[in-house]
Each structure stands twice: as C-alpha cells, then as structure tokens.
Amino acid sequence: MDERVMAMKISFNLNGEDVSINIDDHITLLEMLRDSFELYGAKEGCGYGECGSCTVIVDDMAINSCLMLAVSVNGRTVVTVEGLAGPRGELDPLQQAFVDRGAVQCGFCTPGMIMSAKALLKEKSNPGEEEIRKGMAGNLCRCTGYSKIVEAIKCASEGGCSCGKGF
Amino acid sequence: MRRFTYHEPDSLTGAIALLEENGAKAKLLAGGTDLIIEIKQEAKTPDHLVSLRSVPGLQDMEYSNRELSFGAMVTHRMIEKSELIREKFSLLSDAVDNLGSVQVRNVATIGGNLCSAAPSADTAAPVMALQATLVVKGPAGERRIPIEDFFKGPGKTALEPAEILCCISIPALPEGAASCYIKHARRKAMDLPLLGIAVIIVPDDNIVCREARIALTLAGPIPFRATKAEAFVTGKPLSRQIWEQAGEIAVSESNPRTSFRTTAEYRKKMICALIPRAAEVALQRINRAWMKG
Ligand code: FES
Ligand code: FES
Numbered sequence: 258m259d260e261r262v263m264a265m266k267i268s269f270n271l272n273g274e275d276v277s278i279n280i281d282d283h284i285t286l287l288e289m290l291r292d293s294f295e296l297y298g299a300k301e302g303c304g305y306g307e308c309g310s311c312t313v314i315v316d317d318m319a320i321n322s323c324l325m326l327a328v329s330v331n332g333r334t335v336v337t338v339e340g341l342a343g344p345r346g347e348l349d350p351l352q353q354a355f356v357d358r359g360a361v362q363c364g365f366c367t368p369g370m371i372m373s374a375k376a377l378l379k380e381k382s383n384p385g386e387e388e389i390r391k392g393m394a395g396n397l398c399r400c401t402g403y404s405k406i407v408e409a410i411k412c413a414s415e416g417g418c419s420c421g422k423g424f
Numbered sequence: 425m426r427r428f429t430y431h432e433p434d435s436l437t438g439a440i441a442l443l444e445e446n447g448a449k450a451k452l453l454a455g456g457t458d459l460i461i462e463i464k465q466e467a468k469t470p471d472h473l474v475s476l477r478s479v480p481g482l483q484d485m486e487y488s489n490r491e492l493s494f495g496a497m498v499t500h501r502m503i504e505k506s507e508l509i510r511e512k513f514s515l516l517s518d519a520v521d522n523l524g525s526v527q528v529r530n531v532a533t534i535g536g537n538l539c540s541a542a543p544s545a546d547t548a549a550p551v552m553a554l555q556a557t558l559v560v561k562g563p564a565g566e567r568r569i570p571i572e573d574f575f576k577g578p579g580k581t582a583l584e585p586a587e588i589l590c591c592i593s594i595p596a597l598p599e600g601a602a603s604c605y606i607k608h609a610r611r612k613a614m615d616l617p618l619l620g621i622a623v624i625i626v627p628d629d630n631i632v633c634r635e636a637r638i639a640l641t642l643a644g645p646i647p648f649r650a651t652k653a654e655a656f657v658t659g660k661p662l663s664r665q666i667w668e669q670a671g672e673i674a675v676s677e678s679n680p681r682t683s684f685r686t687t688a689e690y691r692k693k694m695i696c697a698l699i700p701r702a703a704e705v706a707l708q709r710i711n712r713a714w715m716k717g
Binding site for chain 1: 426427428432457460464501531612614
C-alpha cells in the first residue's frame with residue numbers, strides 16, 4: 258500500500274490549547290480524544306451517528322465524533338465538555354442548569370447533550386421549546402424522558418425560564 | 425475500524441489523480457456520515473480515502489437571477505440556514521430540515537447525498553424537480569449531467585470511475601412559483617423517509633396551473649418525475665379535485681416496493697394522499713388556496 262505508514266501529524270486547538278499529535282489515518286476523533294488525550298467526556302453509545310453521546314464541537318458546530326476522522330480536524334478548533342468549565346472549575350451556566358434542574362440521571366448522555374445544547378445556544382440565544390427539541394433531536398437519553406433536559410437548556414438560555422433562577 | 429490511507433489533496437486535479445491511481449481501492453470522502461459507517465461495518469473496504477475537504481471552492485454557494493449554484497461539499501446545514509434558499513427554493517429547505525440530526529447536517533454534504541444515490545436520499549426529489557444540472561470533472565475533463573440522467577439504480581450513478589461531482593446548478597424558478605417537499609416518515613426526527621414528494625407549481629393570476637413539476641423518491645427504484653401527472657394538471661385550475669386525480673395518475677407511473685419499512689400498497693396510497701397535500705402547502709406559501717369546485 259502507501260509508503261506513508263498510514264499515520265499523520267496533525268495540529269489543532271483542543272479546549273483552548275494548541276496541540277499536535279501523530280495519529281493513524283483510520284482513528285476517529287472520538288477514539289483520539291479518549292485514547293490519546295484522555296478526555297473521557299465524549300462517549301461511544303452507538304458508533305453510528307444515531308445517539309449523540311459522542312457529540313463535540315468542531316469550529317462552532319456540534320458533530321458526532323464517532324463519524325469524524327481524527328485527521329480531518331487538522332487546523333480546526335475542537336471543544337469537548339471538559340473545555341467548558343472555568344479555570345477554577347466553575348461550571349458553565351449550561352452545566353449548572355443541568356445540575357439544578359435534575360437533567361442528569363445516569364449521565365451517559367450528558368456530555369453529548371451539553372455540547373449539542375452549547376452549539377444550539379451559541380446560534381440562537383433564546384430558542385423556544387420546539388427549537389430546543391429540534392436542535393437536540395440527535396441526542397438520545399434513556400433515563401430522563403427529556404423534559405428536564407429541555408427545561409435546563411431553557412433555563413440557561415438568554416430568556417431564562419420560569420424557575421426564577423435564571424443565569 | 426479497518427486501516428486505510430487518508431489523502432487530502434488541495435486541488436480537484438490532485439483528487440482525480442489519486443482516484444485514477446488507486447482505482448477501485450479508493451473512495452471519495454465528503455462528509456463521511458455514510459461512508460465511515462460503511463467502513464466500520466466493513467460493507468466497504470477501501471485502502472485509500474480521498475477527502476475533498478481541502479479542495480477550494482467546493483463549499484461555495486452563489487445565486488444570480490438565472491441560477492443557484494453550489495459546490496458539492498455544501499453541507500445540509502448550510503442549505504438549512506440559507507434564507508435565500510428558504511425563500512426561493514423552499515422545497516430544498518424542506519428536504520434538509522429534518523434530515524438526520526444537527527450533528528449529521530453539520531457534516532453531511534449535498535454532493536454526498538446525491539452521489540450515494542440511496543433510494544431514500546432526501547435531496548433527490550427536490551433537486552430533480554428543480555431540474556438541476558450536475559457539473560462533474562474527471563480524467564477526461566468536465567461534463568454536465570442533467571439530473572434525470574444521474575441516478576442509475578440504488579447506489580448507482582452516471583459517474584464514471586475517477587469522476588467527481590463538483591457543482592450543482594439549479595435554474596431559477598419562474599416568477600410566482602411555489603414549492604414544497606414532503607418527507608413522509610414515521611418519526612419527525614432521525615428517520616428515513618418512506619416516501620419523498622416534491623412539488624413545484626407556477627400558478628397564473630386566475631389560479632390556473634401554468635407549470636407543474638412533481639418528483640418522487642421511494643416510489644420506484646430511482647427518483648423520477650411523474651410526467652403524466654404533471655401534464656394532466658398543466659393548464660387546469662388549481663383545485664383539490666384535480667390534484668387528487670393527479671395523485672392517482674402518479675401512482676400509475678410509480679413502482680414502489682415492499683421493504684422492511686413499509687409495503688408497496690401503503691406507499692401507493694400515500695402518493696395519492698400526499699401529492700395534493702404538497703401542492704396545497706406550496707400554494708399556502710404564496711398565500712393562495714385551492715380554487716373551489
Ligand atoms: S456514538 Fe456517535 S452518535 Fe452514537
Ligand atoms: S441520563 Fe442516562 S442516558 Fe441520559
């Protein structure tokens with residue numbers, strides 16, 4: 258096959274830091290994040306783009322990291338759930354809202370949910386319930402029944418929600 | 425996942441050369457939302473992936489009075505967000521609105537959707553109704569393929585080996601045209617269509633149909649235009665009754681199959697029901713209603 262050993266050096270921005278790594282061509286972004294960078298937030302639920310538990314943000318867009326090749330983030334910006342908290346570990350308002358509204362049960366879907374919601378709020382600071390549900394359609398949750406998740410996102414949005422906490 | 429060599433050429437010529445050099449062992453990679461799954465499942469086992477990511481110009485979208493043209497690497501999400509497309513080619517927005525998830529739409533490309541030629545491809549019927557021309561480049565140079573000659577069968581297109589779809593060019597719709605695409609699926613999100621119906625109507629002032637285009641997916645092995653139904657409604661008043669008849673004519677032009685998703689019979693019934701519904705929604709979009717009687 259190729260004289261190149263099917264690995265490539267790539268550089269990209271990961272959670273605010275410029276990083277470089279040699280990575281095999283066939284490794285997915287999800288595998289690289291977990292196995293090479295030890296970022297275990299993004300998870301493999303299905304591996305086929307159905308469940309969203311592997312969602313991370315690449316260049317401001319929520320994507321399924323299980324379907325993206327690691328080599329294709331060369332030169333791009335990647336944010337995982339680990340990149341949201343502040344320097345002293347203060348939770349992002351969205352994370353705090355998930356905690357406050359009880360939108361986390363087993364937690365398996367949560368990092369993916371949060372990253373999808375993050376990208377959604379970046380695009381639309383004050384989405385309605387329908388818009389939230391549509392924006393989150395690619396994230397499955399076996400536990401919560403979704404209502405609390407929708408509420409938490411509403412809570413963290415610009416308009417806040419009726420719980421009065423707001424952010 | 426099985427190993428392969430990843431290539432990211434920075435020109436189309438480079439991509440074509442890589443495809444030529446590696447023949448059947450190479451696959452073109454656009455968004456990858458189908459291909460990566462197929463490689464994981466070992467349904468496809470390429471030794472080389474040729475990514476179009478760094479080829480300049482393939483993500484451009486341009487509109488003039490005469491045509492809308494966009495590069496093959498334009499994502500579904502770019503189409504979804506385009507106000508211009510929503511206003512002037514609403515059926516195309518309809519098709520991408522509920523395709524997969526946001527995560528998939530952010531990555532999946534229109535070129536990939538067309539070239540995979542899945543019978544369920546959501547963009548196929550709208551692009552067919554829009555009479556698109558596909559600009560492809562290959563070792564022998566450039567050629568233009570009318571969309572009605574593009575789909576050759578499930579998973580099969582008119583592309584020759586080492587040919588690459590670069591651009592999709594769509595002529596502007598006549599003044600006053602209305603359009604709608606209905607994706608008929610069991611769930612709103614994350615589902616494949618059981619049937620796809622694209623309708624474009626050009627009414628005149630008296631609500632007579634000057635021109636109609638009806639394109640269907642999953643109503644036969646490949647997407648097609650229901651030309652008899654189109655001819656039937658042309659020149660006739662835009663009334664529900666006439667479009668119900670058009671639905672029946674379209675059924676006679678169809679050859680849907682029974683699959684694990686649903687039966688041929690059901691698909692036929694839904695063709696009848698959804699053609700008038702798509703026409704009605706299209707009319708509502710230009711603040712018109714059915715002509716009475
Ligand atoms: S693991 Fe990526 S979508 Fe399920
Ligand atoms: S909290 Fe358990 S899957 Fe969502």
